[in-house]
Amino acid sequence: MINSKYFLKGILCAKEFDSPAIALGLSFLAIGALLKNLGFTIQESIFSTFLTYALPGSLVMAESILIGVSLLNLFFAVWLVNARLYPMTVSLMPLLKHESQPKWKFYISCHFVAVSSWLILQNNYKEIEQKYRVDFWIGIGTATWLIAIFSTIIGYYSADFLNREMLIGLAIINPIYFTCTMIGVMKSVQLNISIILGAILGPIFYFVSPDWCVLIGGFIAGSIAFLFGEKNVS
Amino acid sequence: MLIILITSLATYISRFLGAFTSEVIDENTKIYRWFNYLAYSTLAALISRMIIFPAGTLAESNYLSRFIVVLAAIIIFKITKKNLVYPTLFSAIIMFLLSSTNI
Numbered sequence: 280m281i282n283s284k285y286f287l288k289g290i291l292c293a294k295e296f297d298s299p300a301i302a303l304g305l306s307f308l309a310i311g312a313l314l315k316n317l318g319f320t321i322q323e324s325i326f327s328t329f330l331t332y333a334l335p336g337s338l339v340m341a342e343s344i345l346i347g348v349s350l351l352n353l354f355f356a357v358w359l360v361n362a363r364l365y366p367m368t369v370s371l372m373p374l375l376k377h378e379s380q381p382k383w384k385f386y387i388s389c390h391f392v393a394v395s396s397w398l399i400l401q402n403n404y405k406e407i408e409q410k411y412r413v414d415f416w417i418g419i420g421t422a423t424w425l426i427a428i429f430s431t432i433i434g435y436y437s438a439d440f441l442n443r444e445m446l447i448g449l450a451i452i453n454p455i456y457f458t459c460t461m462i463g464v465m466k467s468v469q470l471n472i473s474i475i476l477g478a479i480l481g482p483i484f485y486f487v488s489p490d491w492c493v494l495i496g497g498f499i500a501g502s503i504a505f506l507f508g509e510k511n512v513s
Numbered sequence: 514m515l516i517i518l519i520t521s522l523a524t525y526i527s528r529f530l531g532a533f534t535s536e537v538i539d540e541n542t543k544i545y546r547w548f549n550y551l552a553y554s555t556l557a558a559l560i561s562r563m564i565i566f567p568a569g570t571l572a573e574s575n576y577l578s579r580f581i582v583v584l585a586a587i588i589i590f591k592i593t594k595k596n597l598v599y600p601t602l603f604s605a606i607i608m609f610l611l612s613s614t615n616i
Contacts, residue, residue: 299597301597301598301601302597302601305601305605309570313569313570323514323517326514326517327517327520330517330518330520330521331517331520331521331524332524333524335559335563336520336523336524337520338568338569339520339568340516340517340520341569343516344516350515350516350519353516353519353520353523354519354522354523355523357519357520357523357524358523358524358526358527361523361524361527362527363527363552363555363556363559364524364527364528364531365527365528365530365531365534366531366548366551366552366555367531367552367555367556368527368528368530368531368532368535369531369534369535369538369545369548369552370545370548370549370551370552371531371535372531372532372535372536372538373535373538373539373540373545374540376535376540382536385532385535386529386532386533389528389529389531389532390525390528392528392531394556397552443570443573443612444609444612444613445609446570447570447571447573447574447608447609447612448605448606448608448609448612449570449605450567450569450570450571450574450608451571451574451579451582451604451605451608452601452604452605453563454560454563454564454567454571454583455582455583455586455600455601455604456597456600456601457556457560458560458564458583458586458587459586459587459590459595459597459600459601460597461553461556461557461560462587462590462595463590463595463597464553469550470550470553473550473551473553473554473557474553474554474556474557475557476554476557477553477554477555477556477557477558477561478557478558478560478561479561480558481557481558481559481561481562482558482561482562482565482566484558485562485565485566489566492558492562493555493558493559493562494555494558496554496555496558497551497554497555497556497557497558497559498551498554498555500550500554500557500558501547501550501551501552501553501554501555502547502550502551504550504553504554505543505546505547505550505551508546508550509543509546
């Protein structure tokens with residue numbers, strides 16, 4: 280089944296002082312408060328984070344409820360905004376693969392793919408033996424997932440005490456945390472190109488298509504970085 | 514409840530397809546490297562869009578305050594030798610103060 284030693288090691292990664300879990304927790308605090316203001320019950324709020332576990336997707340869901348879109352529109356809006364999880368999962372799973380590990384672990388644990396857990400794994404996987412990386416990953420995912428769920432609960436119950444300015448303060452945490460993390464990982468020319476170009480092209484393509492701008496901008500920037508790297512290598 | 518299930522399904526599809534596709538992709542292949550850059554660039558595009566064209570609560574703040582907070586956070590990040598906690602916490606405090614004073 281799951282190797283408890285590596286599972287616990289993964290869980291403990293989330294408690295590091297500069298772990299992404301802090302930003303994650305504070306961001307879901309804001310989501311909990313937002314869901315309460317939208318009229319969700321505590322059970323619905325918990326289920327939302329439990330089943331979705333993706334911040335932008337939750338925001339889109341909240342916006343869609345406010346605007347009153349159809350279920351089909353909601354599905355496509357959430358799918359588009361969370362489509363970034365596809366390349367993230369593709370780039371993460373090969374790091375975890377081992378012939379002795381059953382496939383169900385990968386298909387269930389892919390639910391844990393989110394920016395914070397992805398970053399924790401990217402920073403730590405090299406220290407873990409290949410065979411047990413998936414157990415380590417399940418530990419990281421479980422920890423960040425539980426943090427998100429408990430933060431949603433705290434946010435829900437503290438909604439009455441948080442004013443508009445406090446919620447704005449909480450809402451900036453996630454983008455700031457990830458901005459700094461991205462700056463921190465810029466250690467090769469290819470990564471610099473993909474991150475800087477992605478940050479420029481994403482908002483530029485917003486004027487062409489607000490729904491597709493992240494994917495189009497990311498695709499072009501990542502492809503240019505890849506081609507640049509391949510040209511230099513060859 | 515149906516809204517939550519639709520949102521969850523739409524989110525899980527990308528994760529599931531990623532796990533399914535990755536079965537035939539090895540860590541040392543060109544396609545893996547390509548997807549790795551795509552993952553970083555897509556994240557960067559998402560983050561800059563969240564800051565420049567925010568949704569939800571953050572949309573109630575103005576461009577100038579967000580610009581100030583991002584700049585301050587990057588400076589704090591550099592000063593504190595790339596510690597992630599200080600810029601994160603201070604950004605929330607600065608944003609709160611700027612929003613309270615309507616800047």
